[in-house]
Amino acid sequence: MLPSPFCTIGPYFPYDFVDGLEDLTHFNGIAAQGRHISISGRLLEQGGKPTRNSILEIWQPDANGIFRHPLDPCHAQADPGFRGWGRARTDAQGNYGFRTVLPGSYSENGCARCPHINVMILAIGVTRRLVTTLFFADSPESVRDPVLDCVPEASRARLFPRLVSTSGAAAGEYHFDFILRGGEETPFFLD
Amino acid sequence: MDYQPYDDKTQLDRQIERYPLSFTRNPSAPLIQRPLTLTERTGPVGLERELGAGPLDLSRACVEGPSRPRAVGQLISVFGRVTDEDGSPIPNAIVELWQANSAGRYIHEMDKTDSPLDPNFTGQGRLLTGPEGEFQFYSVKPGAYPVLESGWWWRPPHIHFSIFGVSWMDRYVTQIFFPGEPLNETDLLLNAVHERDARNRLIFEYDSTSMGAVNAISYRRDFVLRGHRQTPALE
Numbered sequence: 332m333l334p335s336p337f338c339t340i341g342p343y344f345p346y347d348f349v350d351g352l353e354d355l356t357h358f359n360g361i362a363a364q365g366r367h368i369s370i371s372g373r374l375l376e377q378g379g380k381p382t383r384n385s386i387l388e389i390w391q392p393d394a395n396g397i398f399r400h401p402l403d404p405c406h407a408q409a410d411p412g413f414r415g416w417g418r419a420r421t422d423a424q425g426n427y428g429f430r431t432v433l434p435g436s437y438s439e440n441g442c443a444r445c446p447h448i449n450v451m452i453l454a455i456g457v458t459r460r461l462v463t464t465l466f467f468a469d470s471p472e473s474v475r476d477p478v479l480d481c482v483p484e485a486s487r488a489r490l491f492p493r494l495v496s497t498s499g500a501a502a503g504e505y506h507f508d509f510i511l512r513g514g515e516e517t518p519f520f521l522d
Numbered sequence: 523m524d525y526q527p528y529d530d531k532t533q534l535d536r537q538i539e540r541y542p543l544s545f546t547r548n549p550s551a552p553l554i555q556r557p558l559t560l561t562e563r564t565g566p567v568g569l570e571r572e573l574g575a576g577p578l579d580l581s582r583a584c585v586e587g588p589s590r591p592r593a594v595g596q597l598i599s600v601f602g603r604v605t606d607e608d609g610s611p612i613p614n615a616i617v618e619l620w621q622a623n624s625a626g627r628y629i630h631e632m633d634k635t636d637s638p639l640d641p642n643f644t645g646q647g648r649l650l651t652g653p654e655g656e657f658q659f660y661s662v663k664p665g666a667y668p669v670l671e672s673g674w675w676w677r678p679p680h681i682h683f684s685i686f687g688v689s690w691m692d693r694y695v696t697q698i699f700f701p702g703e704p705l706n707e708t709d710l711l712l713n714a715v716h717e718r719d720a721r722n723r724l725i726f727e728y729d730s731t732s733m734g735a736v737n738a739i740s741y742r743r744d745f746v747l748r749g750h751r752q753t754p755a756l757e
Contacts, residue, residue, distance in 0.1 A: 332607050334748040335723050336533050336715050338696040341682060343628040345620050345646040348684075358572075377546035384632055390565055390690050400564035402689075416566035439560055449561055449690055456543025458534040458714060460695065464561070481556040511547045521527050521553040 337460065340453040344386055346420070353419035355389075355431040361412030363432045365394020368503040370465070370492055371428035374421045374452065377512040381425025385454035387509075389417045389429060391447070396435030433467060433503070445476040452509065463519045465507060466490050482518045489517055523606070523749040525558055525691040532720040534711060540672075541710050558691065565690035567614075575616045575648035580661035583642040593643035595624025595662030599738040600726070604655040604685060606692070606749040611655030615747075618684035619659065620646040626665030626679075635667055660738060666705055678705035678712070685745060692747040699725045700741070 356363045374382040392398045393410040400406055400415075409415075419427045434446040445466045452461040468474045471491045479487055492505035510517050538544045570576070581597055582590040604612045622628050623645055627637035643662065651657045661681070669675040678699055685694045699706055706712055706725070715721040726741035 332605070332609055332746045333532050333720065333723075334528060334607060335694070335696060335745045336720055337528065337694065338534060338711055338724065340684075340695055341697065342632045343620065343622075343630040344682075345630070347646060348618055348620070348648075376543075380546070382547060388693070390561075392561070398560065398564040400567055400689075402564050403560060414566075414569070414572070416569065437560075444559070444561070447561065451690075451693065453695060454543075454547055456541065456545075456547040458536055458538070458544065458711070459528065460693070461549070462690075477559060478556045478561075481554050483554075486551075512550055516549055516551055518551065519549050519553055521555045 337458065339455055339458050340386055342384055342455050344420075344453075349386065349418050349420045352417050353427075353429050355414050355417045355429065358412050358414040363393065363413040364410045365432040365435065366503060367430065368433050368505055369428060369430050370448070370505045370507055371426065372492075372506050372508040373425040374427060374454075374509045375425060375511065379514065381421070381423070382454055382511060383421055383423050383425055385421045385452065387419050387421070387427050387429075388451045388453070389431070390449040391415060391431065391434045392437060394432045394435045396437030396444075396446075439477075442475070442477065445474045445479060447476070447478070450509075452511070457511075460522065461511070461519045462522045463509075463517055464490065465492055467492065486518050489515055523563065523689065523691075524752045525562075525689070525749055528748065531717055532715070534714040535716075538710050538714045540675075562690050565688065565693060566686055567688060569686070570614065570616055570650050573616055573648055575650040578619070578647045578649040578659040580619065580621070580643070580645065580647050580659060583644065591642050593623065593640050593662045595640075595643075595665075597660065597738040598663050599658065599660055599740045600681070600743065601656070601658035601729075601740065602743040602745065604651050604657065604687070604745045604747060606687075606747055606751075608751055610751070611651075611653070612687050612747060613651055613653045613655055615651040615655070616686040617649050617651065617657055619649070619661075619681060621661065621681040622664040622667055622679075624662050624665050626667035633667075634670055637665070637667065663700065663739075666703075675710060676705050676708075678703045678709050683745070685747065687747040687749070689749070692749050694745070694747050696724065698743050701725050701728055
């Protein structure tokens, strides 16, 4: 049987399906373990135009590198205060924002995965979701990771959110602009 | 599970003539092939309590009360099954639904048409598939509405579906149309699937065998989410 055709989310995705889900730092009334961070920025299309009224979803392991999913051999130890999944929408200026935890690293087939967050983008004009992955490291150029290694070397740095500040109230604030087309276009994966 | 990239021939085009945003919002660089690791093979599951997915009757206002009057419009019963590519049912899948009311109006600040809202219709809700991947809900048939900025494009009646399967790879979003609607012939999205069999999988089938409720027209749509069970390697 062939997979059903994907279609655009359109302009009228209910706000009630989004609001509140951009915060992953609490689940079941429990605070998530690990370092709480924010990731915010803009969704931009060709010409740097803001892409308003669009939906971003994220999926990531908890601060200990465990996925809240039965396929993860450690999932019984997953943080009960972390949902792992979140959803946000862009405003009229194309701004989005998530609050989450810094994802943990984990070992897979003997190699350590670079901490990362998976992202999918749904918008008018996007008939099939766009998927990418954001990576976190102090020195991006030295990272080895089986997914990141597939990205052309020249554009790998585009998948690392920028830490806005390392001290004070802004510690743990990351900035990332998704550029759907043109210029410093964000690398997206075949889906 | 094994996940192959979607076959372009059975999907909508990414870029569609006369649909300008499809040209400015899709990447110019080729999409990058990557291995599928644990992070892609896992995904959001078990969120039905937090997201409030359960039995769904969109034909009545979501506010609880002694009398829950029906929304205006043709009452419909929509049912089907969610499976993977092997036909194995996907139970406990959250299905998010949203649609226009019978006058073609959404409760959304982006809807700038002057069609009336219906106080007894929110047009949104979440349900959970049963043990065999089955689902059913009542609603009213949505109206058509214009894409105002296009100057010509009327969207045919349709219902939006967003389904959470078992992984990040089978997360699925679509729109399902009604059979026999004249506006189906000119819809840019529906006609962006070129193979007729594939296009028909975006259209409900009128179900003449069941009545659902006394006065509800039944429509069926099954969904196939991406994913095959992995076949064991040959010894």
